[in-house]
Amino acid sequence: MPRTMSIWLPELPLDRLRRNGDPRLSSGPFAIIAEQKNAWRVTHTNSQALKAGVAIGLPLADARAICPDLLSEPADPVRENILLRALWRWADVLSPRISLDAPDGLLLDIAGCAHLFDGERAMAETARQRLSDLTVVSRIGVADTKGAAKALARFGSSEIEIAGVGKTSDALAALPIAALGLQQSLVTDLARTGLTTIGQLYGQPSGELARRFGLELTKALGTATGQTPDPITPKAADPVYAARMTLPEPIGFQSDLEEVLVRLAGRVCQRLEDDQKGARQFHLTVRCVDTGDHHMSIGFARPCFEPDPILRQFSHPLSKLEIEYGADWFRLSAIHVEPIRLRQVEMGEQAKREDHRFQLIETLGNRIGFDHVRIFAPRDSHLPECEYEQVEAVNAPRQSWVKSPRERPIRLFKPPEYVHVETPGRPPLKFKWRRMAFESRTASGPERLTPRWHTDSDLRTRDYWKVQTQQGRRLWLLTYPGSESQDWYVAGEFA
Numbered sequence: 001m002p003r004t005m006s007i008w009l010p011e012l013p014l015d016r017l018r019r020n021g022d023p024r025l026s027s028g029p030f031a032i033i034a035e036q037k038n039a040w041r042v043t044h045t046n047s048q049a050l051k052a053g054v055a056i057g058l059p060l061a062d063a064r065a066i067c068p069d070l071l072s073e074p075a076d077p078v079r080e081n082i083l084l085r086a087l088w089r090w091a092d093v094l095s096p097r098i099s100l101d102a103p104d105g106l107l108l109d110i111a112g113c114a115h116l117f118d119g120e121r122a123m124a125e126t127a128r129q130r131l132s133d134l135t136v137v138s139r140i141g142v143a144d145t146k147g148a149a150k151a152l153a154r155f156g157s158s159e160i161e162i163a164g165v166g167k168t169s170d171a172l173a174a175l176p177i178a179a180l181g182l183q184q185s186l187v188t189d190l191a192r193t194g195l196t197t198i199g200q201l202y203g204q205p206s207g208e209l210a211r212r213f214g215l216e217l218t219k220a221l222g223t224a225t226g227q228t229p230d231p232i233t234p235k236a237a238d239p240v241y242a243a244r245m246t247l248p249e250p251i252g253f254q255s256d257l258e259e260v261l262v263r264l265a266g267r268v269c270q271r272l273e274d275d276q277k278g279a280r281q282f283h284l285t286v287r288c289v290d291t292g293d294h295h296m297s298i299g300f301a302r303p304c305f306e307p308d309p310i311l312r313q314f315s316h317p318l319s320k321l322e323i324e325y326g327a328d329w330f331r332l333s334a335i336h337v338e339p340i341r342l343r344q345v346e347m348g349e350q351a352k353r354e355d356h357r358f359q360l361i362e363t364l365g366n367r368i369g370f371d372h373v374r375i376f377a378p379r380d381s382h383l384p385e386c387e388y389e390q391v392e393a394v395n396a397p398r399q400s401w402v403k404s405p406r407e408r409p410i411r412l413f414k415p416p417e418y419v420h421v422e423t424p425g426r427p428p429l430k431f432k433w434r435r436m437a438f439e440s441r442t443a444s445g446p447e448r449l450t451p452r453w454h455t456d457s458d459l460r461t462r463d464y465w466k467v468q469t470q471q472g473r474r475l476w477l478l479t480y481p482g483s484e485s486q487d488w489y490v491a492g493e494f495a
Contacts, residue, residue: 001165003120003142004232005108006129006149007091009084012104013044013075018135028066028114033060034075043075044477063150071392074414077103085238094127095233105153107146109232124160144168146232147224147267151179151198170226173199180220186213202485241279242333243267250289257286257318260309264332265307272334278303279334282310286321287329294321299370301361301394303338309359313366347471358492361393382490383449384408406447407466409476416489424486427465427477433490439470448481464491 009015013032018026029049040060042049052067064070077208080103088106091098097109110123117123124140131138131374133421141152148171152161155175156462159281163285172179178187190213195201201221210218222228251257272278280303284296285286290295298313306332308323312331375393379386387408423430430439445465451458465477473493479486 001111002109002144003111003114003165004144004146004149005095005110005120005127006141006143006146006153007106007108007131008138008139008141008153009104009106009131009136010085010154011044012084014046014081015136016076016080017073019083023325024071024073024341027056029070030061031060031070031072032075033072042072049473050217087131087134089240090134091127093130094123097232099232099234101150102258105150107149107197107232109234110189119271120162121160123325124162126431128160143171145224145226147180148172149218150181155179158351169202169412172224173202180217180224180380181218186217189213195222215271219231238337239275240333241268241277241337242331243273244331247328250328252323252326254319257321258315258470260313260330261311261318262307262331266308268332269305269310270336272305272337277337278340278341279307280304280336280338281334282314283333283335284314284317285329285331286323286327287324288327291322291324296321297335297367299362299394301365303340305340312321315360316318316367350442362478366393383452386452392433394492407494410495413490416491417475417492419488421488423477427467427479428488431488433475436471438473438475440467441470442468444453446481466494 014025015031025046027302030046031049032044032052033040034043035041037044042054042056042058042060042063045056045326047055049063049070052070053071054063054067058066060072063072083099084104084106088098091106091108095108095110095113099107101107110120110470114120114123117126120142124142128138128195129142132165139153139156139159140153141149141156141161141163142147144165145153145168148163148168151172152163152175155178161171177190177198178184178195179198190196195204198221201217206218206222209221219228221359223230225333233238245260245264247260251260264284265282268282279300281297281299282304284298286294286296288294296314296317298310298317300309300313305308326412361370361373371392374392376390377391381387417433419428421430422432425440427440427443427445430437432438443465445464449462449464450461453459455464460480461482463479463481465479467475467477469475475490476492476494478489478491
């Protein structure tokens, strides 16, 4: 018989802070908040906040009105997912077949494993004790199916709930319908008809339930009771590309720190290269004797698997690190690992310029943030101000600019700047712009452009003229034909 163990981690965000030694969890009421339904709401609380009356789901404003001393912190799904995946790898000690039950659970196929721990209850107690040693709170359910095990873990009356073999339906009968993992609106609709527990659904015809409440209900009930197969689909945990070093004596000189980093980077990059992978981001933790852990991260515009670029990008944050009594523990890990796309080795100046471009993006991105490093990319449009767009340089696709058949200014003015016409003409013979007087020598045009009727708010037709002035500047003049006032504007300037 298949047997499934569900490990639910109800306080995973709080456990992450506890493991980091956050003093706020024990100093008073504390809550984790997240933005839900256009408001910040409480998602997790410690025991002091619960005693003060702060409930899960309360808006933050109401929670602080109930408990003025409440401290809060926004949820961090990225770091919580990292902790969950670490526990996923840890669960190999219990079973070889494990799958994630994001965002706060694990599912284990324990068929054939329980006898190694002297039975399922002893196995569940062992798992819970080991998680407690890791400062992680857990609730465990064991049943024949995934749905039943999850329901027992989340809605059972005790911290370890076990349904006997073949007795899944009896174990679920007293649980509320919400234990099936249905949407809240569907649970509310069922409650209005008097159906509040799973046992009350057993006597109802499945066709009638599907007709009135949809297939979601019958599917969830069928998988939970074992009528519909829903096996665990295990997946091997992602390999960890990391290296750490513990020194017998603390160090503090910049050169010593870089030497440690070179050794760590060499070990990590060797593993990456062996697997033909590279990393877009590296994370370095330096543990100082007096000030604790210091975390530093660097990013790359393309997957990196060489130590030299890592040392080059970490040199700046390491120089800013203040170490008074030295550091004795270091850990370097590769994040955002992806396969390396092999390409032919290129020689010449073009390849050098491409490498220098990536180095510039990486250096600027690690100093000011990659989201602030942007480049121009071509875009298909007949309007000059829409022929390009700004995109993040690190994620920009490799595109080549196609030379336009029409010459365009090197600089565009948004919005176009008004000019004062002194001698009328088409274009004007003499005019003033930015308090400077200009006289037209040669001109070509007009180039008539129509607006995009489906997106543009200004639906006027435009006429553009290239004007070479006597003063040497080449300007792009703009007028709107058919308008009552024949005003002229400078729309751009040529090189």
